[in-house]
Amino acid sequence: MKILVVGSGGREHALAWKIAQSPRIQMVYVAPGNGGTALDPHLQNVPISDPAALAQFVIQENIALTVVGPETPLAAGIVNIFREQNLKIFGPTKEAAQLESSKDFAKAFMQRHGIPTAEYQTFADVKAAHDYIDQKGAPIVIKADGLAAGKGVVVAMSLDEAHAAVDMMLSDNKLGDAGARVVIEEFLDGEEASFIVMVDGKNILPLATSQDHKRLQDNDQGPNTGGMGAYSPAPIVTPALHAKVMREIIQPTVQGMAKDGIPFTGFLYAGLMIDKSGNAKTLEFNCRMGDPETQPIMARLKTDFLTVAEHAVNGTLNEIELEWDRRTALGVVLAAAGYPDAPRKGDTITGIPVETADYVTFHAGTSFAGGKLTTSGGRVLCVVGLGDSVKMAQRQAYAAADQIKFDGMQFRRDIGWRALKRPG
Numbered sequence: 097m098k099i100l101v102v103g104s105g106g107r108e109h110a111l112a113w114k115i116a117q118s119p120r121i122q123m124v125y126v127a128p129g130n131g132g133t134a135l136d137p138h139l140q141n142v143p144i145s146d147p148a149a150l151a152q153f154v155i156q157e158n159i160a161l162t163v164v165g166p167e168t169p170l171a172a173g174i175v176n177i178f179r180e181q182n183l184k185i186f187g188p189t190k191e192a193a194q195l196e197s198s199k200d201f202a203k204a205f206m207q208r209h210g211i212p213t214a215e216y217q218t219f220a221d222v223k224a225a226h227d228y229i230d231q232k233g234a235p236i237v238i239k240a241d242g243l244a245a246g247k248g249v250v251v252a253m254s255l256d257e258a259h260a261a262v263d264m265m266l267s268d269n270k271l272g273d274a275g276a277r278v279v280i281e282e283f284l285d286g287e288e289a290s291f292i293v294m295v296d297g298k299n300i301l302p303l304a305t306s307q308d309h310k311r312l313q314d315n316d317q318g319p320n321t322g323g324m325g326a327y328s329p330a331p332i333v334t335p336a337l338h339a340k341v342m343r344e345i346i347q348p349t350v351q352g353m354a355k356d357g358i359p360f361t362g363f364l365y366a367g368l369m370i371d372k373s374g375n376a377k378t379l380e381f382n383c384r385m386g387d388p389e390t391q392p393i394m395a396r397l398k399t400d401f402l403t404v405a406e407h408a409v410n411g412t413l414n415e416i417e418l419e420w421d422r423r424t425a426l427g428v429v430l431a432a433a434g435y436p437d438a439p440r441k442g443d444t445i446t447g448i449p450v451e452t453a454d455y456v457t458f459h460a461g462t463s464f465a466g467g468k469l470t471t472s473g474g475r476v477l478c479v480v481g482l483g484d485s486v487k488m489a490q491r492q493a494y495a496a497a498d499q500i501k502f503d504g505m506q507f508r509r510d511i512g513w514r515a516l517k518r519p520g
């Protein structure tokens with residue numbers, strides 16, 4: 097059987113790597129892929145990005161199903177285009193992807209369906225936004241309504257920062273259309289976790305829990321990034337909290353979307369803020385898997401993911417159960433010089449260790465040409481270690497990471513610190 101994975105990041109390398117382990121796989125295509133998917137003999141890169149052209153490729157190659165990684169093609173309607181041609185694809189339609197592509201849509205949806213989230217209001221008018229900030233005080237959070245590649249959220253600790261964020265988005269138009277409306281919301285305190293499930297329109301299949309690290313430097317210092325490391329499971333998500341999140345957030349979301357006439361299919365990722373009493377609120381929805389959360393999650397999944405994906409596109413996710421490696425998986429992102437503001441490209445990468453049962457390296461911003469592997473993006477690699485404890489998984493990940501070399505390499509030394517700090 098032939099499968100297509102859409103995307104080029106570490107998330108897509110991990111998905112393709114996992115799918116390729118199925119004994120029924122003939123070929124996994126990755127569009128456009130990266131240096132790692134180019135080097136893997138079980139995977140083949142396809143230099144096509146346009147959704148309509150990809151649909152043609154799928155027909156021509158007789159590809160059985162497509163799994164979409166990133167939000168951009170989803171928000172652009174790749175699922176709608178494929179379905180119009182009766183092609184099987186796992187992901188949300190353009191309409192359902194609004195849960196991620198419009199913060200205002202997501203907030204209004206949560207309010208309408210009683211899903212716990214921060215109190216908010218949406219503004220297009222600059223003065224009204226400034227007045228609201230003065231009325232509410234700081235800390236307060238300003239979010240661009242649209243997709244802004246991770247640059248659309250300002251957690252303002254002071255009134256000055258909050259007003260500046262509004263001016264940046266609404267007056268100076270720095271984020272273009274994405275910032276033409278802003279959501280201003282209550283600041284929530286607590287610990288974040290990533291809660292990711294698969295949805296076939298009706299049935300929900302939760303994946304293993306995870307947590308990522310958004311700041312660039314150790315001790316959560318420095319600028320926000322797409323994620324500098326992640327691990328699974330997330331010990332903060334106890335079985336009791338898991339049940340509560342399913343009951344109060346995930347099920348009402350899936351049922352609410354169906355009720356609103358926009359049934360959700362695809363990966364649904366609720367970014368949670370968990371307070372000291374163990375109550376969770378939804379910070380955001382993503383309509384895709386997390387990156388780098390996917391890398392440790394896929395490293396732990398034992399079930400054949402091709403079978404899972406087939407159930408997902410056939411609407412029978414209720415018929416399977418997932419089996420997980422009981423070990424912890426911990427992924428460390430190796431980023432390029434200058435990441436996140438201005439990542440440098442073209443540095444030669446050496447020393448990536450051969451995959452073992454204890455670690456595996458997924459590529460993201462890499463390219464392979466002329467027999468040479470070089471950096472080509474901000475987050476370059478994610479090294480995942482597995483171990484019987486968080487500490488042992490961390491040791492494996494760093495043992496592998498320390499063998500890898502490229503000029504200007506940046507990575508955190510403390511991935512997993514929250515889990516390590518927990519009693520017991």
Ligand code: AMP
Pocket residue numbers: 214237239249251281282283284285288310367379380
């Ligand atoms: P988002 O893209 O909405 O998840 O926001 C990006 C990051 O901003 C989150 O991962 C949080 O770290 C932070 N954040 C977002 N909303 C809030 C909030 N209401 N209170 C505190 N921090 C927030």
Ligand code: GLY
Pocket residue numbers: 308322323382385386387388389
């Ligand atoms: N790691 C966070 C995200 O994928 O949105």
